[in-house]
Amino acid sequence: MAGNTFGNSFKLTTFGESHGIAIGGVLDGCPAGLELDLEAIQKELNRRRPGQSTIVTQRKEPDKVDFLSGIFEGKTTGTPIGFAIYNTNQKSKDYSHIKNSYRPSHADYVYDKKYGFRDYRGGGRSSARETASRVVAGAIAKQFLKDIRFNAFVSQVGTLSLDKPYTELDFSLIESNPVRCPDPETALKMEEYIKEIRKEGDTIGGIITCVIQNVPIGLGEPVFDKLHAELGKAMLSINAVKGFEYGSGFAGVKMKGSAHNDPFNSDGTTKTNHSGGVQGGISNGMDIYFNVAFKPVATVIQGYETIDKEGNKVKTQGKGRHDPCVVPRAVPIVEAMAALVLADYTLIDRTVKL
Amino acid sequence: MAGNTFGNSFKLTTFGESHGIAIGGVLDGCPAGLELDLEAIQKELNRRRPGQSTIVTQRKEPDKVDFLSGIFEGKTTGTPIGFAIYNTNQKSKDYSHIKNSYRPSHADYVYDKKYGFRDYRGGGRSSARETASRVVAGAIAKQFLKDIRFNAFVSQVGTLSLDKPYTELDFSLIESNPVRCPDPETALKMEEYIKEIRKEGDTIGGIITCVIQNVPIGLGEPVFDKLHAELGKAMLSINAVKGFEYGSGFAGVKMKGSAHNDPFNSDGTTKTNHSGGVQGGISNGMDIYFNVAFKPVATVIQGYETIDKEGNKVKTQGKGRHDPCVVPRAVPIVEAMAALVLADYTLIDRTVKL
Amino acid sequence: MAGNTFGNSFKLTTFGESHGIAIGGVLDGCPAGLELDLEAIQKELNRRRPGQSTIVTQRKEPDKVDFLSGIFEGKTTGTPIGFAIYNTNQKSKDYSHIKNSYRPSHADYVYDKKYGFRDYRGGGRSSARETASRVVAGAIAKQFLKDIRFNAFVSQVGTLSLDKPYTELDFSLIESNPVRCPDPETALKMEEYIKEIRKEGDTIGGIITCVIQNVPIGLGEPVFDKLHAELGKAMLSINAVKGFEYGSGFAGVKMKGSAHNDPFNSDGTTKTNHSGGVQGGISNGMDIYFNVAFKPVATVIQGYETIDKEGNKVKTQGKGRHDPCVVPRAVPIVEAMAALVLADYTLIDRTVKL
């Protein structure tokens, strides 16, 4: 029951460590006959890539995906799609600050305890670099679900929050700024704030909102595999995520049922959408929307005290080039995981009726 | 990939509709040799049972569990534990208000669309009655994990919130009041408020906080099956849940990394616990704590307008005896799902090292 | 990864011990809208039932199935179908010959070693009584696959073998005799032979041949879940089975490729069918046929020497009423498992193309 596989019918298995030979994956179950736009896949990867703007890590990683199987004459064949992203940047570095000590709020300590030892180079398997494989598979899922629109964006950075309802936003502006916030004014403030944080050698958290539109009615498998439960797991499996809410979410607890219930229109749509597009675990055709909370990145470029393997106190500091705020680069990851869930549930839904 | 199974090694499959012959389940993978306290299991069920106080539904359902297999001479045998809770209250009723119309923010509409038709009696499979089976299996999981303590409690009802950190609470007071809030003063306010809501024929949402203590280091399976991701899915699969956050959660997004990071003590414990007991998806031995947001129950005892199967507007109202607020009865469900996750991951963790 | 679940999309989980309260199961993933003929299901169970003829065990077990969920207004709802067969015959008996000693070629010894102890009454979970649950689910699978015909029959008992090719047999004669051999002459010989064996207090093995007709092209999931591989596993999971071969089987090893290859007709059918209806793990539309080898039942009504838990030699003998030859009653089990595989693969095949 090793945990590196996601999905049932549209199933991704990933492999790879931050500074190993390659990361990559196998996508099994992608339906045959899908014409793949490989450039569009690479483009999604580029959205996640380091170095794309001044507010993200300046590491140099080309993140070019190579497909190894499962595609023939430009189309998926129904056989597993193997792919790899070779780590071109794996030169031997000085890892002494990581090798023998445990960075606070990183996975170093627990990996050592769980597995007995760990590949400490750049965080090894626990590095968010692994999510590049998810973006590749998610980009294929998006092409499979060509009628469904996935729009994730940054809605909060620290205390700076985008307070407009998503229905008033122009999603075409998401990519117009490095923060990936569709409100240019708020985006600018967030950008300035992230730059300040970076100067301090510190980091800050944020929230990504994702809106999925044009979803067919009927996706979701009660009682345990409810659509929003799988979306929640998908999001919570992304590095640094601390919370997930959909529809009315945590704010909904303050509402009365008479106000929270979504009255039907005669065509089955609803006048309000506190439900967030899911009822009883099944999509109802309305927009699915949810928020994903990211903690501040644990690697701070400030001195700090921690412990080594023997429990001795050691002084150290973060090295290298890190993100002061993870949410701008996490936007395509959130979309990718959402697309993987919907692709999987689209296939599963084909099996529930005569 | 039908969705009625939860867990991998400690695996529960449930069945049953609200007003069918029985609900129940099969728990497969419970280790052999566990001496079961059957009364303790029934006691957990009683915590979820209708009619236990004046602020919950007054329906009469004895909810007695019958074990059908897997137990011999008082101990689990390692074979599947089948169990059933017979529905004694399934007399033919008037369901005309449900049969041909769709209650707002219920699953009626989507079940019809997904499956072509539905067992409309009392909500059928989408009824929260199903969670009784989870409580049974969860109670067994608790007995398997006898050193781990699961303490869930109500921390918010509507806008009434328990603002003390959990470390200042006395968990032994949780069962001292019908709300299941360990702060007697707040509990009383919540109780009064729920009674008011009931008088209005309305409902209200709430939050359950769960604290898991004495967790071994090392539970959790990166990268997709992170411990908190599976906990999140488990909670989100419970009826009416809209959100999940663990550790610093949504509040954590406002913090800087330098403040959010949990410094180590020399024994590997941490001075703070913003991480919520999980690092990189693996338990670190600190308390695991999380919040679960419940929406207000959709069934309101007020008149409302909705649509029938043909899309015609119909006037109707909630009938029968319903919970004005679901969180007091959901406390044992949250604990049960948490215990199922930890039992499963405890078994899986046995396989990761030589 | 407890082993009591079979199938992926059409998924059966069984529970129950030979002499516990009940055996039964949960069938999850049966498509919604299937009108169920409950009598036909019971009829399949009756084919497996003890006491149906003079050549099978004379135990009295009514084996009546009770459905607990998942069916409404005569149709499957798409929710899990729970069912139970209550053990009416579980009176306290004398099990001292089993309790403390290990019967040769039974599972007593390995259950004790694997699980630490066992429910020794009538073999507990290792009893073939468990297969009744498979027959129930298989009968539902047959109704789902209404165009596919499953014809299993006894083709060998001891050295008495039915040597006609199946194409020359009249399957309507299978149920015309207690052996379930469609050739009346051979059936009679087999019947006489089994009676002799019973008089000796001994048992004898046999072979069941199964022919599946009218199978759509395209069922089977390479590379590991090839159709015949899953059929093989299904058959080998039945008590007492020692071998499985399909198409040309073991005899095929002696053939040359030029003779073994099945030439195509212009409509895609083949002139011969050494392939047994499966190519590369995928059904090709031709008849699927296979043989299943059953060992002689281990319980012999003769005195024998064995060991007790401490390894001491003990003399004992089989008690009760047992089958001298298992194959006549195993015919519906073979069909049931075949139907479960084909139902599962039919659903999965819906997901492989755009």
Add this chain to the structure above:
Amino acid sequence: MAGNTFGNSFKLTTFGESHGIAIGGVLDGCPAGLELDLEAIQKELNRRRPGQSTIVTQRKEPDKVDFLSGIFEGKTTGTPIGFAIYNTNQKSKDYSHIKNSYRPSHADYVYDKKYGFRDYRGGGRSSARETASRVVAGAIAKQFLKDIRFNAFVSQVGTLSLDKPYTELDFSLIESNPVRCPDPETALKMEEYIKEIRKEGDTIGGIITCVIQNVPIGLGEPVFDKLHAELGKAMLSINAVKGFEYGSGFAGVKMKGSAHNDPFNSDGTTKTNHSGGVQGGISNGMDIYFNVAFKPVATVIQGYETIDKEGNKVKTQGKGRHDPCVVPRAVPIVEAMAALVLADYTLIDRTVKL
């Protein structure tokens, strides 16, 4: 539910087509801390490699495995082990005889029907080349199970059969001849016979026997995932396999129970071993032994008539360099699949007791 994953806890997912960029896989769940002998892995691959002797295909494929992840400082880390075998021999060839026509008893036709089209180069995904990935993972499994001995060998080619019981064979002779038959005299006859067959431009079937020794008691998960059922599936999933039998197998059907039962010695071992080391689906500590039947390779270097996509008759013939008999090269594949099953079940067995 895509079928390219094998195993639950020790889990292999493979990818790749015969003439694509690479074949390979991801092995997830291999326990951490295993020191890997990479040369031993390559050596297993070399046993499967084309061109190793005069009786196998003379294709040139170096089959060098590259590991991409999951290994650090020579040891497994507990994270997924990604690996690839690059196809160095994928030059554009003339595939016109395969592209538009269907070779008899190959998977061409069913792949086209199932997936709508296929990668026809060299058989694509249906090529036995895929099994190289299994050999890599199986070699790791063997190193994990260092106390268990896997000895597969050729016991029959056409009608030439090795009639000694395996207990009289010297397994150290298996690799002493190109047939991989441990009886030198029989091996020589088989070798001569295969050469004749090759000259005829024809192919011949064969049987591989596998003996697994030093197996711990207790492996196997009733009721569906019995050890021999999973071994059977594993073997039947190998290209060209038509049958599987273990212990007494098909011959056992002719025996009486009194003779077939294996009497216990006082230490729990048995005097005979008709059971083949498995009772009730669980290993009993005795040798596990089984036979695997392989049909003659479908590609014959003779002219034959077949159909094209439109159903027109076409004359064609096998091209390239093919195996006249597949069993010598399949020996390491049988061992690999057996090792994968036992590795998986070894891990699962850790979870069944308190």
